[in-house]
Amino acid sequence: MGKLKIKKSDVWIDMTPMSDVMVLLLTFFMLTSTFVKNEPVKVNQPSSVSEIKVPEKDVLNILVDKQGKVFMGMDNQNDLLALIQGMNETGNLGLNALEMKKFQTDPLWGIRLSSLKGYLDLPQEKMTEVITGNEAGVPLDSINGGKSEFQLWVTEALKVNDDIKIAIKADATTPYQRIKKVMSELQDMNQNRYYLITSLKTGEDK
Amino acid sequence: MSADVASNPKGGGKQKKINVRVDFTPMVDMMMLLITFFMLCTSLAKPQTMELSMPSNDKNLQNEDRSVTKASYTITVYVAGNDKIFYVSGLPKYDDPTCLKETTWGKNGIRKVFMTHVTEDNTQPVLQVMKAKAELDAQKDQMPDTVYSKKLSQIKAGELDNGKIQTMTIIIKATDKATYKNVIDALDEMQICSVGKYVLDKINADDAKLLKTKGVE
Numbered sequence: 001m002g003k004l005k006i007k008k009s010d011v012w013i014d015m016t017p018m019s020d021v022m023v024l025l026l027t028f029f030m031l032t033s034t035f036v037k038n039e040p041v042k043v044n045q046p047s048s049v050s051e052i053k054v055p056e057k058d059v060l061n062i063l064v065d066k067q068g069k070v071f072m073g074m075d076n077q078n079d080l081l082a083l084i085q086g087m088n089e090t091g092n093l094g095l096n097a098l099e100m101k102k103f104q105t106d107p108l109w110g111i112r113l114s115s116l117k118g119y120l121d122l123p124q125e126k127m128t129e130v131i132t133g134n135e136a137g138v139p140l141d142s143i144n145g146g147k148s149e150f151q152l153w154v155t156e157a158l159k160v161n162d163d164i165k166i167a168i169k170a171d172a173t174t175p176y177q178r179i180k181k182v183m184s185e186l187q188d189m190n191q192n193r194y195y196l197i198t199s200l201k202t203g204e205d206k
Numbered sequence: 207m208s209a210d211v212a213s214n215p216k217g218g219g220k221q222k223k224i225n226v227r228v229d230f231t232p233m234v235d236m237m238m239l240l241i242t243f244f245m246l247c248t249s250l251a252k253p254q255t256m257e258l259s260m261p262s263n264d265k266n267l268q269n270e271d272r273s274v275t276k277a278s279y280t281i282t283v284y285v286a287g288n289d290k291i292f293y294v295s296g297l298p299k300y301d302d303p304t305c306l307k308e309t310t311w312g313k314n315g316i317r318k319v320f321m322t323h324v325t326e327d328n329t330q331p332v333l334q335v336m337k338a339k340a341e342l343d344a345q346k347d348q349m350p351d352t353v354y355s356k357k358l359s360q361i362k363a364g365e366l367d368n369g370k371i372q373t374m375t376i377i378i379k380a381t382d383k384a385t386y387k388n389v390i391d392a393l394d395e396m397q398i399c400s401v402g403k404y405v406l407d408k409i410n411a412d413d414a415k416l417l418k419t420k421g422v423e
Binding site: 012014015016018019022023025026029030032033034035036045046047048049050051052053054064167169170171172173174175176177179180183184186187192193194195196197198199200201 | 227229230231233234237238240241244245247248249250252253254255256257258259260261285380381382383384385386387388389390391393394397398408
């Protein structure tokens with residue numbers, strides 16, 4: 001009986017070209033992409049044929065969700081810190097350095113000024129819970145006939161960076177009433193140019 | 207191994223060929239991980255935007271701007287809830303409810319209204335402007351972007367090859383029940399029809415009364 005001998009061959013695959021490709025791909029992704037901001041609410045923006053891109057920097061993001069809750073965000077971390085410091089002074093919020101640091105790392109804010117301190121003291125998981133809850137959102141109602149909290153934030157943001165561009169992002173099903181309110185509050189402050197964030201429309205019915 | 211060579215003082219030693227083969231598999235593994243991370247956590251496409259300039263809330267300015275255009279060079283569009291859309295050729299006549307007509311969204315609805323609108327001077331400004339833009343788009347490849355956008359804004363202002371024409375003014379009025387998408391769609395039509403002058407206005411009491419005749423709250 002002949003014994004079947006299995007030949008052990010050394011299968012060595014050269015991984016160098018593979019790793020070359022990988023490095024290329026990795027570099028491509030690192031250079032072309034931007035990090036997704038963690039938004040507390042899910043927003044499906046409507047599509048349009050407009051092909052203008054969002055400005056790269058100095059953007060004040062205003063997010064309006066389906067129910068019309070307003071959230072705000074800024075892209076520059078330094079501006080954010082200056083913003084919360086300014087708000088702390090003008091609004092007497094009584095925040096300490098740690099709380100401001102936390103505010104700076106939060107992607108979007110949308111909390112009443114009165115509960116901001118309490119919110120920033122919460123642990124991270126609780127914060128997410130609060131900001132996705134029903135109580136969240138920057139109030140648009142004017143305080144004693146004066147500026148609303150929303151307008152206070154915008155005023156402060158303009159103080160920090162006076163060529164900030166306002167970008168409004170809203171859900172397709174948001175009632176126009178809320179958008180109108182946001183816009184008219186901005187108009188009251190002589191901010192008349194906005195970027196409305198949309199996604200590109202595809203398909204034939206252009 | 208090289209130590210062996212060095213330790214041979216006579217130097218006549220045979221240099222051994224060593225197989226220097228580095229295993230790249232762990233590196234590839236790591237790269238894969240990193241790429242997966244970047245693909246999941248970042249977004250490639252930047253979202254599009256639409257630039258919108260609203261009229262100032264300053265009361266003094268508004269009245270000046272409004273009186274500029276002739277009525278027949280104006281179309282008032284009412285964006286209502288439930289994806290309904292109405293329009294008035296010219297400025298709304300509040301005592302005459304029949305001036306308000308219903309139409310639909312898209313190519314065969316509101317866009318057709320714009321394109322077929324004939325002014326008192328027997329011109330069709332939207333159609334003329336769109337034609338000029340189509341001609342410009344055909345030559346787009348041959349010109350730099352800056353020239354293109356300059357020519358486009360000229361066309362939008364009514365400066366065509368065969369002289370200057372007066373362009374249309376569209377007034378968009380959205381009710382509270384309308385969704386954000388409806389408003390964006392209306393603004394989109396402005397882009398498609400290359401309307402240079404449009405304004406997003408508020409609904410006033412008379413408008414609401416007029417819309418009520420069509421059963422719109």
